[in-house]
Amino acid sequence: MTEKSIFSKLDNIDRRILWLIFIAFCSIPVFYPLGLPITVTKPTLDLVNAIKALPDGSKIFFEDDYTPLGHQEVTPECIAIVRLLISKKMYIVFASFYTPEAALWPPYIFNVALSKEVEAANYKYGVNYAFLGFIPGGDTSVSAFCLKIRQVANVDYYGTPLDQLPIMNNFEKIQDFNFCVTSGSTGLAGMLSQMQAPYKMPMVILCMGNDYSNMVRYYQAGAIKGLTSGLRGAAEIEMALNTPGEGMSSMDIVQGGFLLLVTFIIIGNISYFVAKYRSKPLQEGNKR
Amino acid sequence: MSFIKRDLPVVISFILGIIVITQYFWIDPTLTITSTTIQGWAVVIWAFMMSIGVINIFIRETRSIISKKAGQWYYSIIIVVFLSCMILTGIIGTTNNPIYLYLFNNFNIPINQAVASLLAFFTISAAFRAFKARSLEVLVLLFSACVVLLGNVPIGSTISWTIPWTRDWILNVPNLAYSRGINAGAALGILGLGIRTLLGYQRSAYGMGAEE
Numbered sequence: 343m344t345e346k347s348i349f350s351k352l353d354n355i356d357r358r359i360l361w362l363i364f365i366a367f368c369s370i371p372v373f374y375p376l377g378l379p380i381t382v383t384k385p386t387l388d389l390v391n392a393i394k395a396l397p398d399g400s401k402i403f404f405e406d407d408y409t410p411l412g413h414q415e416v417t418p419e420c421i422a423i424v425r426l427l428i429s430k431k432m433y434i435v436f437a438s439f440y441t442p443e444a445a446l447w448p449p450y451i452f453n454v455a456l457s458k459e460v461e462a463a464n465y466k467y468g469v470n471y472a473f474l475g476f477i478p479g480g481d482t483s484v485s486a487f488c489l490k491i492r493q494v495a496n497v498d499y500y501g502t503p504l505d506q507l508p509i510m511n512n513f514e515k516i517q518d519f520n521f522c523v524t525s526g527s528t529g530l531a532g533m534l535s536q537m538q539a540p541y542k543m544p545m546v547i548l549c550m551g552n553d554y555s556n557m558v559r560y561y562q563a564g565a566i567k568g569l570t571s572g573l574r575g576a577a578e579i580e581m582a583l584n585t586p587g588e589g590m591s592s593m594d595i596v597q598g599g600f601l602l603l604v605t606f607i608i609i610g611n612i613s614y615f616v617a618k619y620r621s622k623p624l625q626e627g628n629k630r
Numbered sequence: 631m632s633f634i635k636r637d638l639p640v641v642i643s644f645i646l647g648i649i650v651i652t653q654y655f656w657i658d659p660t661l662t663i664t665s666t667t668i669q670g671w672a673v674v675i676w677a678f679m680m681s682i683g684v685i686n687i688f689i690r691e692t693r694s695i696i697s698k699k700a701g702q703w704y705y706s707i708i709i710v711v712f713l714s715c716m717i718l719t720g721i722i723g724t725t726n727n728p729i730y731l732y733l734f735n736n737f738n739i740p741i742n743q744a745v746a747s748l749l750a751f752f753t754i755s756a757a758f759r760a761f762k763a764r765s766l767e768v769l770v771l772l773f774s775a776c777v778v779l780l781g782n783v784p785i786g787s788t789i790s791w792t793i794p795w796t797r798d799w800i801l802n803v804p805n806l807a808y809s810r811g812i813n814a815g816a817a818l819g820i821l822g823l824g825i826r827t828l829l830g831y832q833r834s835a836y837g838m839g840a841e842e
Binding site: 353354355357360361364378379380381383409410411413414442443445446449475477478479480482483485486489490493494499500501540551554555556558559562574577593596597599600601602603604606607608609610611614615 | 654662665666667669670672673676677680724725726731734738739741742743745746750751753754755757758759761762763772775776779780782783784785787788794801802805806809810813
C-alpha cells in the first residue's frame with residue numbers, strides 16, 4: 343500500500359513542484375555556465391557558407407518579420423548574420439511586410455546590439471544600409487516590391503525619401519539585389535512564393551524553432567540555400583563564425599530545459615506504468 | 631442596385647485578378663506596369679484595413695466600458711489607454727519617439743515574451759502528467775517527440791550519435807512526406823478557391839452570404 347502510494351503521489355504530483363524544479367534547472371546555467379558542447383548542423387553550415395561565398399560588397403535584401411514573441415529566438419540569429427554581413431562590407435536593405443512591430447528590430451540591431459561593430463566598420467546609414475520599415479500588404483506588397491520597390495515604399499523607416507538615400511539609387515526592383523535573408527515566422531511562406539520562386543532569388547531562412555519542420559522541405563528541395571532556427575541556430579552561426587554571442591550563452595539554458603522535459607516524460611511514464619502494473623493484481627485479487 | 635452590390639465587386643475582382651495572374655505568366659511592359667499599380671493599390675487598401683481594425687477595437691472596447699460589461703470592462707480600459715498611448719506617441723514623434731520606444735521595449739516585448747514563457751511551464755507539467763504511453767500510437771508519438779527534442783539541442787549528439795540521426799530521419803522522411811502531401815492539397819484548394827472567388831461563386835469573399 344505504501345509502495346503504491348509513492349507512485350500514485352508521483353503520478354499526481356503538484357504541478358507547482360514541477361515548475362519550481364524547472365525554474366531551478368534553468369537558473370543554474372545562468373550563474374554557472376556548463377559549457378555544454380554545440381555542434382553545427384549542415385543546414386546552418388550551408389547558410390553561413392552561402393553568405394561567405396558572396397563577394398564583398400554584395401547587395402543584400404534582409405526581410406525581418408517577427409513579433410516580440412519571436413524576439414528572443416530570432417534576433418540573436420539576425421545579429422549573428424548581420425555581423426557577418428558587416429564584416430564583408432555588404433550593402434543591406436531591411437524591410438518587413440507582415441508584422442508592423444518588425445520594423446523596430448533593424449534599428450535595434452544596428453544602433454544597440456551591434457553599435458560597436460557598425461562604428462568600427464564605418465558603416466553609415468543611407469550609404470551602407472537602410473531600413474524601409476513596415477510595408478503593409480503581406481504577399482501582395484512583396485509581389486509589388488519585387489516588381490518596383492518605389493511602388494510600395496517611397497520613404498524609409500525615418501520618413502526620409504528613398505531618393506535621398508545614396509544606397510537606394512542602386513535598387514529599383516528585387517533583381518538588383520544579389521541575395522535575400524528572410525527571418526521570422528509570419529512571412530516565410532509568402533517570401534518563398536512571391537520572391538524566391540518567381541525571381542529565383544538566392545535565399546536563406548532564419549526562422550523560429552517551431553517553423554523548422556515546415557521550412558526544412560524547402561531546404562531539402564534546394565529552394566533555399568540554408569536554414570537555421572531559434573536560439574540553437576544563433577548559437578550554431580556564432581560557433582561556425584567563431585563569434586560568441588547571445589546564442590551560445592543561452593544554449594546551456596535551452597539544453598537544460600529540453601533535457602529536463604525529456605526526463606519528466608520518462609519519469610512520468612515510469613510512474614504511470616508502475617502504478618498501473620501494481621494496481622492490476624490488486625484489482626484481480628479483489629475480483630476473486 | 632443589385633448590380634452594384636452583387637455583380638460589380640465580382641467584375642472588378644475578375645478583371646484585376648486576371649491582369650495580375652496574366653502578368654505572372656506573360657512578360658509585357660504595359661501589363662507589368664498595370665499589375666504593379668494594382669498591387670500598389672492593394673498596399674493602400676491594406677493600410678486602410680488596419681485603420682478600420684483599430685477603430686473597430688476602440689468602438690468595441692469603449693462600449694464595453696460604458697456598459698460596464700461584467701468581467702471585461704476593466705480590461706477594456708487597459709486596452710483603450712495603451713492603444714491611445716501607442717497611437718498618439720507614434721503619430722506625434724513617429725516610432726522613433728522615446729516614449730513610444732519605451733512603451734514598446736518595456737511593455738510590448740516583455741508581455742509577449744511572458745505569454746510565450748508560460749507555454750514552457752504548461753509543457754513541463756503536461757510532459758509529466760499527460761504524455762503517457764497509453765497505446766502503441768501514443769508510444770510512437772512520444773518516442774518521436776523525445777528524439778526530436780533531444781536531437782534539436784547539441785546535447786543529443788553528445789548522448790548518442792543516433793539521436794540526431796534519428797531526428798533528421800523523422801524530419802526528412804515521414805515529416806517531409808506528410809507536409810508535402812498536405813501542402814500540395816492546400817495549394818490545390820487555394821487554386822480552387824481563387825478560381826471560385828474570381829468567377830463570383832465564393833460570395834462570402836465579397837461580404838455576401840452564400841445564398842445571395
